[in-house]
Each structure stands twice: as structure tokens, then as C-alpha cells.
Amino acid sequence: MSHEIDVERLVADLPRFELAKNNANALYREGKYQGAAQSYTRVIAEILGDETLHSDLNKLIECAKKSGITDERLSAFVATLFSNAALCRFQEKNIDEAERLWQTCLLIDENNYKAAYQLAQCCIQRKQYNDAMTCVRRCQTIADATFMDKSKTLPHAKLLDEIVRGINQEKAELNGMGCCDDIIAAIEAGDSVLDNLGKLDALRKEEIAGQRVLPRLFKIIVDKPDVIQNMELHAYMWTSIHLMYQNTEKYMGMEMMKQVEQAVKEHNFDLVQYAKDLMAHAHCKTDMSQLLRSLAYQFSRCCYDMGTAAALEAISVIIEHSDCSEENRLFFCVWQFFVHPRATDKLPLDDRFIPVIQRVLEIMLGRIDIDCNDERQEMVERCLVPVFMMKNVRYDITEEMVSDLAKRMLNGYITTSFFGTKTIQPQWYVIMRCLHLTNKKCFKEYVIENNVIVTMLECYMKVRPRVRHVSRLLINMSETILCCMDYMELRQLVVEAVVGRSSLVEFLRDDVELAKFLAETTGRDEEIDKYCKEGRYTFVDQPKVDQYRLIQEYKLLILAKMAVHCPQLAKEIFEIFELVSIIPMALVNAMIDGRRVDVMIDALSFVTLHAEAKRGDVVKHLQPLIRWAESSELCKGKTMFMVCQSLVNLTRSRNHRQGFNRDATADKMFDEEQMEAMRQAFEKLPAASKPLSNGEYDEGTEEEANRARKEMLALHEEIAKVLINISRRTIRDAPEGAGIAAQTLMLETLHYLTFPPENRTTMRAAGAMRCFLNAYISDTHKDTRRIRYFAQSMAHICFSSDPKTLKYSDAQDAAGPMVKLLGDSNELLQYEAALGLTNLLLVDDGVSERIWKMDAWDGFGNLLSSDNPQLKAACLEGWCNFASAVNHVQTRIYNKLGEQWERALKKLSKSGSTCCDRVWEAEDGDEEEDEHRTVPLLEVHDVNVMFMFAADDTDMRCVKASTGALAYLAHDLRVAKYLPMCSRYSSIITAADKIQDRDAMQRILTFFVCVLQGQIDSGPRFIKKYIANAKKEIRECTERNFAKIKDLGLTELAEEVRKYSDVANNLVS
Known part of the structure; x- marks a missing residue:
């Protein structure tokens, strides 16, 4: 069976197919090989135009062979899907199916190296060594044709050893079991x-x-x-x-x-x-x-x-x-x-x-x-x-x-002299560093039990750095002190320790060598500023190690770590050493000289925790670091983590310190109100009663963070794209655990960068939307609170962008997260999601259709009972855009109105009150009786809500949105004919009398014109008379407000009302 393939449509849908492939990849990584294989074949079947094919492998392969896919992108993608499906079958030990799938892959894309390589492995498993050699030769042909990097040993070369070993093994087995005895x-x-x-x-x-x-x-x-x-x-x-x-x-x-x-x-x-x-x-x-x-x-x-x-x-x-x-x-x-x-x-x-x-x-x-x-x-x-x-x-x-x-x-x-002086040998520092790296609790226990902090600081302060051979010792000492300062209790001992009559801060304040280093750094300020602004950098692969400067940099790192211990000490250190200015300059200085930068990056990650970093000139020195993090092979592991930590520190305010990464288990124990109550109770505690935490610092206000966010993107027009590249690189170049932690920090940074409205267009153009979408669907974050903030960032980008500039695939994929965000407990997130969805509804009919299917209409409606007027307005605007974009809205309202109308007619029929048009025309004497009959009003909740908001002129944003939605609904005359029967219909007349706003009045008059054109063909005479009176009321309302309408420039619409009201009167008469 062959199917026509629309190549252009399929190429346009490649991002959606790519997402489906990524989901299948995730199943494969989890070891769910059968599910992954089915997912791959399902995507192939969809591309081939017959989704039933995925359940029949023979037909799928036959159809793929006959499809004649010629587009390079599409053929490469389909071949990859076949190859991945084959790998799943191979993992399930189904070698036959795997072999067939890889052969199909090579028919579609003859240069698919992985398929040829895996086929060779299948042949080796089957002990078909001649066929295996043929596949290896094909691998080499593909490598030559595609210009693969031959500076490294290609994987297929290693298969030759397996083939030779297999052949030798076969020969050995042919010689019988006595072979081993003869050989030995x-x-x-x-x-x-x-x-x-x-x-x-x-x-x-x-x-x-x-x-x-x-x-x-x-x-x-x-x-x-x-x-x-x-x-x-x-x-x-x-x-x-x-x-x-x-x-x-x-x-x-x-x-x-x-x-x-x-x-x-x-x-x-x-x-x-x-x-x-x-x-x-x-x-x-x-x-x-x-x-x-x-x-x-x-x-x-x-x-x-x-x-x-x-x-x-x-x-x-x-x-x-x-x-x-x-x-x-x-x-x-x-x-x-x-x-x-x-x-x-x-x-x-x-x-x-x-x-x-x-x-x-x-x-x-x-x-x-x-x-x-x-x-x-x-x-x-x-x-x-x-x-x-x-x-x-x-x-x-x-x-x-x-x-x-x-x-x-x-x-x-540790040796003790005759006079009781203790000396620490170099090996001691090495052991301590290794214990710290292994995270052994005996590290902290040993320091506290033996009170070695003072001894260690005494040795550190007595060493003269210019003496030959002691640089390595001083570096070891500095690193061990820093290890101790990772623990709150030990940092307290370091801060309080006094050697002679000096604390560590006082010793460093009087340190001549450190003073020289600071003077040297500040003396290069013009060179540093010029380097930061030029935007083009070349970084060394093998940085130099200047031990003298490295020792001074360790001193700055020690001070930066001490500054997080308490605000008073931080203030003292910042006043004496000006760390906020010095550390970024020292970092750039090291980059210019081609020296190692990891120590200064570590220091920067601590100093940026303070609000002073947002007020200072830290951000303007960041461009070289950001470019280095994107391109240098040296930026990985802990160093990459510290770069990401510095960036997030600068963009995060004190308001968000615990929000993004709060433990999900806390949410299960307490709801948002309980958490907020506990935070407020904690703030009211006396200072002495507050429990100590491992770090006391103030990250600054939201205004200060916003300033840093704007300055960061203003560094260069490509900075947003570079930051996104760093986010991708964190996973690619790091072990799984470290990579996820660093990527989470980068995603948090990108999240904060979308806060200022000025940044959102830049972030969208750089591809931040897709970055947040990928993070949202990732298994890494799916069970965390973070996904709500990813959705919030998508909403920021959506409602700040022209709908025409949003990518179709991004808009399609962002709909789900934002609809889900409508159900969040936080009203700000609900409001921003509503704004984002309102804008998405204007992108394309396909996007609107997708949002409709996700029950966003009801999501908007559920939030209209909120006490927040802005949230209500945003939801009504969503309804308005829904009514303008999706025919399903009119159909839904029409069905509800029609059902109630039919029930009302049946009820009247059973009570004997129904009279058809023919009877009404014959019995003129019943008009007095008609006046006493009760008209069955329709109670469709959504429509009545729109009428109510239209009449409430205290919030014109709500009035415009609700009247707009009513006008769009009334454009469908099937709906318009029932609207006068709604129980809250009179509110629109009240609104027309009160409202002075031109836009709202234009929508009301449009509504009037449409209602006047709607006609109920059947029903009791007294109901038709009720509708005629309602239309007459429209004419009267228009006439008494004509002066206002004329001032607003809407006389053309008023004339249309007169025109259609005359037609309506003629029909009634």
C-alpha cells in the first residue's frame, strides 16, 4: 500500500516529530525498550500517512521502501527513527527484527553510519563473520563519504578485533576440548x-x-x-x-x-x-x-x-x-x-x-x-x-x-616542639582535602575534637610567601581553610579565631602582599574595561599557574566565604577590601593573562550573593566570563556550576530565594498559605531565637535584581543566545548529577531574565521559549515546583510578543503548560497564564483549536469568581479572543441555548400553554391572556456572566472584554436569536446607557445589530412578543443615547440599528 506524502507539510511538522522522538528517547533511557520502539514506529507511520502501520512491522517496512522520500532532512530523520527502533529490538535480544529495521534504515539513508555499525554487531552475534566484514567495509565507505573525523579511532575499527577473535575462537572450538591442554x-x-x-x-x-x-x-x-x-x-x-x-x-x-x-x-x-x-x-x-x-x-x-x-x-x-x-x-x-x-x-x-x-x-x-x-x-x-x-x-x-x-x-x-609549638606537615593538608572531597563526617568531627583551627591559622599566618618552596604549602593551607569554611560551625571558629592579637580578617587587612595584588589589579582598570567591551575573545586551552598570584586570589576567596557568615562581617569586609569591585576585576585580569580562573569564579559565586553586587559594577565585567563558559573546554564540573551560580545570584532577588528550588516534599506537607504563615512567624522571632543557617546574606530587592537583569542582556546583542547555549552545554559536558544542577541554575537565570518586559522580545528571539518547553517536558523537572516557573516564563514571552512573531510549534507546545498554570494556586501565575493564552489564541486557528481542546474556556471561567479584578479582566479577554478565533465557542453556546429552549417549549406544551403561529394568528382575543403568561428565560451561565460584567462600569477592561465576547458570539445569528431570552439580557441595555467608552460602545452597537437580525422561527406568541419588545428596547436605547453615539463617531452603527429595527418591526407587524 503506498500513500501520497506531503513533503512540505512533513518538514514543517519536523519540530513536533522531533519532540515525539525525544519522548521515545526518554523511554529508551529508562530501559522501556518495547514502549520506545512502538513510539518510534508510530512516528514513522504518521510520516508515511497511515497511523495503522505501526502495529504491523512488515507493512511498515514495505511502505517505507516504496515511499520514495527524497527530502534530505526528512529521509535522515526517518532513517534515524528506524535505527533507534532497531536498537530497541536489539536490546530486547530480537536480533532478526533489529537487522531488518537497520537494513531499511540504510535503504532510506545510505550514509547512516550507526545502522551499518549496528548491523556489523548483529552479524558478529550471529557469528556471520564474512557479513560482518562487509558491514565494516560499508562503515569505512560512509566515513569517507561523510568526512568523519579520522584523527580518532572510529568505532568500526574496534569491531575488527572482535571479528578476528571470533574467527580464532571458532578455530579453537573446531579443535575440540583437548585444545586447551595442548596449548598449555x-x-x-x-x-x-x-x-x-x-x-x-x-x-x-x-x-x-x-x-x-x-x-x-x-x-x-x-x-x-x-x-x-x-x-x-x-x-x-x-x-x-x-x-x-x-x-x-x-x-x-x-x-x-x-x-x-x-x-x-x-x-x-x-x-x-x-x-x-x-x-x-x-x-x-x-x-x-x-x-x-x-x-x-x-x-x-x-x-x-x-x-x-x-x-x-x-x-x-x-x-x-x-x-x-x-x-x-x-x-x-x-x-x-x-x-x-x-x-x-x-x-x-x-x-x-x-x-x-x-x-x-x-x-x-x-x-x-x-x-x-x-x-x-x-x-x-x-x-x-x-x-x-x-x-x-x-x-x-x-x-x-x-x-x-x-x-x-x-x-x-602534627608535630609538637619542645616549647609546645605545633607544626602541621604538608601531608596533613592533603589528607584533609581528600576527606572533604569524600564528604566524610569525620572531617568536621576531627577539626572540632582536636581544635586545630587555631593551629592551622597560626601556621598560615607565619609562613612567608616569598620564601622559596613554600608556595605549594600556602596553597594547600588556603584550600584546607576554605574546606573548613564550608561548614557553618567551622566557619564560626575561623571567624572567631585569634592568633597573637589578630583575627584572620585583621591579618589579611595588614597583609602587604595582598595589598600589592589589589593595587596591581585596580591599576589595570582601563585595560580591563576595554577587554570587557570588545566582545571578541580568544581563550587559552592550557592556563598558566602563577603561584604567587594564586595565593592572593585564595585570600580573596577566603574573604568572600567569610562575608556570607553574617551581615555585620560582610559589611566590614566590603568596606575594607572592596570585594564587589575587586573580584570581578581580578577574574578578568586572570583571563587577560591566560591564568587559571576557577578560584576567582568561586569567589564571584559568593560575592554575588549580596545585594551590593547588584548595585556595583559586577555585571559590566561579565561578558568575558559568559563567553568563556560557552566555549572553553576548561569550563566544566564545579567550575561550570559556579559560573551558573554567579549568574543566578545576580538575577535573583530576596523575594525568590526559596521559590524556584523549594523541596517538593514541603508542598506535600504544607499548602502555600501555611508556608507563608510560617515564613511570617519566622520573621517576627527575635534575632537570638532564629535558628542559624549556613549563610546569612541579603540578595537585594526586586528593583535591584531587575536592574542587573537588564544590564546583563545589554552587555551584547547575542548574550541571551549565549546563555541558552550554556544551558544546553551544562548537560552535554558534565556528569549527570552535576550537569542537572548547573542546568537548573541556568534555567533559573533565564527565568529571571524574562521578568523585565524590555528583555522578553530579546529572550524570545534567542530561543528561550523552546528552552523552557524542553525543560518543562524533561523527566528531570517534571515532579518539581520548577515547572510552574518554566510555564510562567513562557507566559511572559507569549503575552509580551506580537502573536505573528511567535513560532507555530512553540505556540502549539506552550499551550498545555499555560493551561495547566491556570489551575495554579498563585493568582499572579494564573493572571500571567491567562494573558499568555489570550495572546496565543491570535496566533493561528490550529493553536486556538488546541487550546480549546485543553478546556481553557472553562479554565478562564473558573477564575472569574476571583476577587482580583485584573485576573477577571484577563480571563474575560481570553473569552473574547476565544469567541473571535474558534467556532467551537459559538457552537457550544448555541447548543446550550438551544437545549434550554427545547426544554422550555416541551414544558409549555405539557402545561397546555403552547400555541403555534397559526393559532396565534387566528385568536386575536387572547392578547390580554398573553400579557399574564411567564416567559421562560434561559440560564446559560457563561452568557449571563458576560452580561453582568458588561454592565459593571467600575472596570472598563472587563466591560470591553465582555462586550467584545458578546459581539463575537452574536455574529453567529443562531446564537443571536436566543440572546434576548437570557435572564441577564437587560444588563446590556443598562451598559449602553452608562458607558462612555468608544470601544465598548462600538461592541455593544455591533451586538445590537446582530441581535436585531436574529429570528426565532417557531414558538408561542407571547414569547415572540417578548422578543419583539426586547428589540424595540434596543431601538429606544439607541435613540436616547444617539447624542453620545454621535460624539463617539459611531453613527454608522446607529443607522444600522435603526435599519434592522425597522425590518424587525415589519416582521412583527
């Missing part, structure tokens, strides 16, 4: 050792375990213990044992490791003694030293696989007797020992394990001294962090054990 016998005899080990490595893991290959290789080492004579053989054995154990499934890995441990016990093999012998030979045999050390490294790799106390002790022996040239790869073995995932269950603690860990740490820390280079310290720190985390060790270790180990080691690096 050949290795024992020394025949082609490398080739034979390669054959063993090509075997499946199950066969390696089943044939007990690892313990048999280990036995070769035991049987040939002379390391010097069999050095090469030992090296090959340890390397093979290590490689064969890699990439095994959990239970297979457990079995293989169990076999190795049994072999060690069976042969009574002493790992530690073996390591000692190796290093002794390496020391004595200088001509063979390099080869023996390489053998020691291969042995160390097997030791970290084993993960036992003896294995770690063997590694420690090798490290202890190695020189500096070997330490990096041996430290890597220690790191792997503690991060390598363990397939085996936890073992009871070996008594030697903790002492061995301590010994290893002491050996590594012994390599750090006052003259230690940065690379070595970073390597040691990288090893210490997983040691203190203690997650992947084979033994059952408690937090108390880790805490006791850390405290013992810390105490060992």
Missing part, C-alpha cells in the same frame, strides 16, 4: 608462548573458566619460580591472567577469581615475598632492572584484580622500592585496587588490611614534601579519595574504621 602444554614447554597465549585469550570466558585456564597458568609460574631465568615467561603469564579476567560478567568473574585464590592457597604462594624478591633482584641486577620493574608492574595489576590484603601489601612493597619514574603507574594500581568493581561477595575483615592501607598511604604521602610538584600531589590525592570512600573493597569495612584510620594518620602529621 606448549606454553609450559616454551613453544611460541605469545601465540599460544593469544589463542587462549580468544576463547570464550565460559570456556576459560570451564577449562580452569587461569589456575593452570598460575601453576606454570609456581613450577618455574626462578624469576631471573624465566623473567619473560612470568611477565607473559601475569599479563595474560590480568587480561583474561577483564570484562567478565559478574558470576563468571566470581568463578575465575575463586579459581585464582584457590590456586594461591593450594600452592602456598606468598604474594608479598614474591614482590620482595622481584624488587631485590631489580636492585641487584642493574642490567635487568628495567625489565624486572616492568614485570613487577604486570604482577601489581593482577594484585589489584585479587583485591586481598596480601595483594595490597605486595603492591605496597613494589611502590616502596620503586623510583619516581615508576610511581605514576604503580599509584594507578592502588587507585584501581579501590575503584575496581568487585564481582565477589564481601569477605570478613582481614586483620592485616587496615594496617596495610595505612602503610600504603604513608608510602604515597611520603612522596609529598614542601618541594612537591603539582602533578605528583594530584596523583596522590586521586588515590586517597577512593581509599577513604572504601566502596569497592572486598572486605566489610565500617565508617568507624575509616574514620579511625584517617584520624590516626592526621595526628601523625
